[in-house]
Amino acid sequence: MALLSVLTPFLVVGLCLVIGFMLLRPRETEATSPTSSAGAPQADHRPWVDQDLQDDTEDKGNEDEDGDPVDSNEEEEQHLQVPYSASRYPKESMLERSKDFYTLMNRRRTIRFISPEPVPREVIDNAILTAGTAPSGAHTEPWTFVVVSDPETKHQIRRIVEKEEEVNYLQRMGDKWVKDLSKLRTNWIKEYLDVAPYLILVFKQIHGILPNGNKLTHYYNEISVSISCGLLLAALQNVGLVTVTSTPLNCGPQLRLILKRPANEKLLMLLPVGYPACDATVPELKRKPLDDILVHI
Amino acid sequence: MALLSVLTPFLVVGLCLVIGFMLLRPRETEATSPTSSAGAPQADHRPWVDQDLQDDTEDKGNEDEDGDPVDSNEEEEQHLQVPYSASRYPKESMLERSKDFYTLMNRRRTIRFISPEPVPREVIDNAILTAGTAPSGAHTEPWTFVVVSDPETKHQIRRIVEKEEEVNYLQRMGDKWVKDLSKLRTNWIKEYLDVAPYLILVFKQIHGILPNGNKLTHYYNEISVSISCGLLLAALQNVGLVTVTSTPLNCGPQLRLILKRPANEKLLMLLPVGYPACDATVPELKRKPLDDILVHI
Numbered sequence: 001m002a003l004l005s006v007l008t009p010f011l012v013v014g015l016c017l018v019i020g021f022m023l024l025r026p027r028e029t030e031a032t033s034p035t036s037s038a039g040a041p042q043a044d045h046r047p048w049v050d051q052d053l054q055d056d057t058e059d060k061g062n063e064d065e066d067g068d069p070v071d072s073n074e075e076e077e078q079h080l081q082v083p084y085s086a087s088r089y090p091k092e093s094m095l096e097r098s099k100d101f102y103t104l105m106n107r108r109r110t111i112r113f114i115s116p117e118p119v120p121r122e123v124i125d126n127a128i129l130t131a132g133t134a135p136s137g138a139h140t141e142p143w144t145f146v147v148v149s150d151p152e153t154k155h156q157i158r159r160i161v162e163k164e165e166e167v168n169y170l171q172r173m174g175d176k177w178v179k180d181l182s183k184l185r186t187n188w189i190k191e192y193l194d195v196a197p198y199l200i201l202v203f204k205q206i207h208g209i210l211p212n213g214n215k216l217t218h219y220y221n222e223i224s225v226s227i228s229c230g231l232l233l234a235a236l237q238n239v240g241l242v243t244v245t246s247t248p249l250n251c252g253p254q255l256r257l258i259l260k261r262p263a264n265e266k267l268l269m270l271l272p273v274g275y276p277a278c279d280a281t282v283p284e285l286k287r288k289p290l291d292d293i294l295v296h297i
Numbered sequence: 298m299a300l301l302s303v304l305t306p307f308l309v310v311g312l313c314l315v316i317g318f319m320l321l322r323p324r325e326t327e328a329t330s331p332t333s334s335a336g337a338p339q340a341d342h343r344p345w346v347d348q349d350l351q352d353d354t355e356d357k358g359n360e361d362e363d364g365d366p367v368d369s370n371e372e373e374e375q376h377l378q379v380p381y382s383a384s385r386y387p388k389e390s391m392l393e394r395s396k397d398f399y400t401l402m403n404r405r406r407t408i409r410f411i412s413p414e415p416v417p418r419e420v421i422d423n424a425i426l427t428a429g430t431a432p433s434g435a436h437t438e439p440w441t442f443v444v445v446s447d448p449e450t451k452h453q454i455r456r457i458v459e460k461e462e463e464v465n466y467l468q469r470m471g472d473k474w475v476k477d478l479s480k481l482r483t484n485w486i487k488e489y490l491d492v493a494p495y496l497i498l499v500f501k502q503i504h505g506i507l508p509n510g511n512k513l514t515h516y517y518n519e520i521s522v523s524i525s526c527g528l529l530l531a532a533l534q535n536v537g538l539v540t541v542t543s544t545p546l547n548c549g550p551q552l553r554l555i556l557k558r559p560a561n562e563k564l565l566m567l568l569p570v571g572y573p574a575c576d577a578t579v580p581e582l583k584r585k586p587l588d589d590i591l592v593h594i
Contacts, residue, residue, distance in 0.1 A: 079580035084406060086573045087537045091417055094536045098423035101535045105430045105528060109381060120388055125587060126395035132590050133402045134527060135542040141585050146592045153594050220544060223523045223565070230431060230527015231402060238398045239391045240384045245432040247517060259594065276383045283376035288438050290422060293429045295443045297450050297556065
């Protein structure tokens with residue numbers, strides 16, 4: 001009994017340590033799970049990743065098109081270097097081309113009033129080929145463009161998007177907005193998802209899969225796919241088609257499933273594409289002048 | 298003494314709880330700091346943010362160009378709706394334009410051999426104006442393009458990038474690579490940062506600042522700025538200029554300081570721009586065929 005009394009403090013200390021350890025374990029798991037949600041390696045395992053560019057939704061490394069520097073030299077070494085021959089324009093022609101391209105792109109607007117008129121499929125194919133010329137981290141080309149023209153699938157997509165959007169509006173905007181339902185409706189009702197001849201759903205592949213089943217890191221996949229969307233927008237504008245640059249909130253997983261895309265693909269953007277409706281309107285917005293976006297040193 | 302002996306277990310338990318609590322506190326701090334590094338609100342404060350699109354480096358909402366749906370109707374309400382008139386091309390012309398644009402963009406490559414030959418400044422200005430036509434979350438236009446032609450500043454940038462890149466290479470690649478220093482040197486030595494007539498440093502504004510000093514949320518700023526980089530790449534390619542799409546690792550904060558950019562701006566990309574050197578080479582890489590990137594439904 002005396003022995004037990006003497007040992008009690010030690011037993012209690014031991015018990016406390018065990019309990020303390022058990023308390024610490026789940027916390028460590030919690031602490032890591034938000035940053036490993038996509039099975040991405042931890043930031044501290046990748047000391048070379050720029051703090052500014054860390055993104056917990058994906059694997060990241062160094063952005064570079066041609067399987068080149070920083071962390072993918074292995075790949076570049078497999079490729080022969082070949083001469084590069086570029087188009088060379090005289091100065092006046094360069095200046096004119098730069099102005100014309102700016103004028104063309106500056107006419108682009110987000111258009112929610114899309115005509116049901118059919119659009120040649122080959123034009124859409126060429127726009128997506130153009131998007132596919134974007135640079136990507138280590139030349140992984142981590143994009144999938146799902147082009148939907150089937151009316152039933154378009155309608156399913158619309159139902160999913162509108163259902164989620166309605167929740168988004170109400171959760172986010174609260175009483176102030178609920179009062180004015182008619183105005184809200186114009187926002188979460190997305191007729192163009194039925195009407196547009198094509199919906200382009202852009203997926204980022206957060207990683208690739210090697211023949212042996214291992215994951216292939218897709219460096220900076222979100223930035224790469226966004227750049228390719230920039231080229232896609234340019235290509236559509238260049239042929240007189242319009243779109244809405246949208247990222248439907250909370251719809252990604254549902255849309256991925258109905259489109260039967262694999263789990264390594266995440267929806268980045270949903271672009272309804274077509275000719276503008278003849279009565280299309282846009283908000284009267286200005287763009288920032290050059291001095292507000294350019295700093296020369 | 299007997300009393301003390303009886304109380305000992307309780308004192309020990311109390312002490313253990315205090316120690317356990319002290320151990321837990323710093324862990325909680327650790328757990329939250331990676332996701333609040335940019336002062337961004339926590340994900341759980343923003344239930345409307347799509348899980349697929351969460352990014353702890355920035356504030357996010359719904360991507361949309363024209364101050365429009367989901368969460369920025371306040372802004373749209375301030376703007377008149379005006380008719381939109383688009384260019385309309387006949388079908389044959391659309392098809393031809395789509396092919397020509399694809400052919401032009403498909404010739405773009407990342408070029409590391411840049412000629413020192415001067416480039417008209419107005420061409421660069423037009424390319425940046427073009428980038429500024431990109432859509433952005435709630436029309437926030439969250440980009441700053443810093444165009445550096447000053448040789449001294451270019452050299453400072455080169456020194457910072459090369460120093461960090463050397464560390465990146467050695468930390469990442471280890472002994473295998475250290476052995477072959479000469480090969481490594483061709484990768485972390487970036488002569489083009491001195492040679493290219495212009496360096497364009499693209500900053501994303503992770504939030505704006507309202508006149509009253511409050512933060513203005515810049516929804517999806519990284520996606521928006523990446524799309525604008527896509528348009529910038531298209532504009533440069535359209536005039537026969539070349540670049541390297543690079544995201545210099547760990548250099549963002551240092552480069553931001555020497556370029557005197559405010560704390561709400563983070564470096565997204567560094568693009569050296571100029572004519573290609575006459576002996577420029579590229580790795581012999583192929584792009585994925587259409588069937589690998591397009592799924593039709």
